Amino acid sequence: MTTTLLDLDGPDHAVLTGASALNRKQAEQAVRQLLQALGVPADTEVGRNTPRRMTDALAQLLTPRSWTFTTFPNDEGHHDLVLTRDIAFTSLCAHHLLPFSGRAHVGFYPREKLPGLSKIARTVEMFAARLQVQENLGQQIAGFLEEQLACDGVGVVLVAEHLCMTRRGVRAAGADTLTVAARGRLQQDPTARIEFLQLAVQSGRTA
Incomplete structure (x- = not known):
């Protein structure tokens, strides 16, 4: 088992979240x-x-809880898609300071390390706890997991309702926004990408 201590109170994180x-x-x-x-x-x-x-x-809203990223050796050589669906999140729109809330579906193709599954949800929570744009949020989650796991590919689907669109401006009640962030195999291999998107979206709940 390996752990990565996350300095949530460090200067870099303070700049990103604004909360510290x-x-x-x-x-x-x-x-x-x-x-x-x-x-x-x-x-x-x-x-x-x-x-x-x-x-x-x-x-x-802007303060993530302290936690440790824990991984375990992939002793059985698991190489198929691992997908965690329906991770609820709430973030704060950087443009209007209004909340946007929804569900994250996160998948990866492992190599030598497997995360504790709760760490996927913790990662979503950590990056949601700052002034955000949904497109950036997905990319930040994907990049962090790719770095921590050194995996073969990472995909993040976010489906969220933005109050700045549904309660003001156009007031498009019921509208949600879906974004995809993909790295490695899930960006380059069309078959793997289709499998991930189908499994993530077809059975996952929306906001």
């Missing part, structure tokens, strides 16, 4: 000013307490 560098005093003051600009009196319950509540909510 959160200045609560400044955040609450900014929310207070926003509420006042929206016409909310400062002496009301909302004016007094929403800045704290909103800051708490944003900190929670």
Whole structure:
């Protein structure tokens, strides 16, 4: 068994998530000013307490839980597709600061290492806990797993509802967005790609 310790409080991660560098005093003051600009009196319950509540909510959305990436030797030489489906996630749209939520389906073709299956879900959670764009989120998950597992290929399908599209702007209620990120064999081998996409999408739930 091998483990990779993830420095979720390190400087690089703080830049990516924004959560480790959160200045609560400044955040609450900014929310207070926003509420006042929206016409909310400062002496009301909302004016007094929403800045704290909103800051708490944003900190929670942008702070991944600490964890360790654990792998095990592939002693039996398993080389077929491993697919984890329906991993629920919520992230925060980098363009509008509105949530987008959905399901991730993650597959890989192993070589010498196999992950603890919960680590696939942890990886999704880790990269979702930052200001995100769905296309980037899938690529980040795929790249991280490819690096950690040194595997033959990785694929990530994300299906999500974006409140910035379904509740504002065009208000396309019920619409979801599907993105695919593929590396290695799942990018280069059409047969492997089709197998992965069919298994990931046909039986997986959507947002």
